Amino acid sequence: MKKVLVVLVLLMGATSFAQNKNAKAVISVDGVCMMCKDRIEKASIKTKGVKSAVWSLETKELRVIYNEEKTTLAAINASVAAVGHDTEQIKATAQAYASVHPCCKYRDGNVQEDHNKDN
Numbered sequence: 001m002k003k004v005l006v007v008l009v010l011l012m013g014a015t016s017f018a019q020n021k022n023a024k025a026v027i028s029v030d031g032v033c034m035m036c037k038d039r040i041e042k043a044s045i046k047t048k049g050v051k052s053a054v055w056s057l058e059t060k061e062l063r064v065i066y067n068e069e070k071t072t073l074a075a076i077n078a079s080v081a082a083v084g085h086d087t088e089q090i091k092a093t094a095q096a097y098a099s100v101h102p103c104c105k106y107r108d109g110n111v112q113e114d115h116n117k118d119n
Helices: 002-016 034-045 073-082 094-098 109-118
Strands: 023-028 050-055 061-066
Touching: 023 073, 034 050, 034 061, 034 073, 061 073
Parallel strands: none
Antiparallel strands: 023 061, 050 061
């Protein structure tokens, strides 16, 4: 009987350390317009295990809900950087950044000013 009790306690403890299937996180991502929003969100959603991704133009924050058993925050950051957007952890390569539309060149001060005038 004691062995059964010990096994049950160990199993309950192991399940408490299981990964979260609905983990939430906020990632800072650079962008300047609604085309950026679409690109960032699509890249995030295409990452296996991401259930929801919403990027805010005002706050530059990407809010994600993801399954920790299927993906990591590092993988989500990498997916976003791969389509040309810098995150707080990964800077997009020059080649990836060059692939974004000219109006989405968020590293360019003139582009940022143009978008700020529109808001």
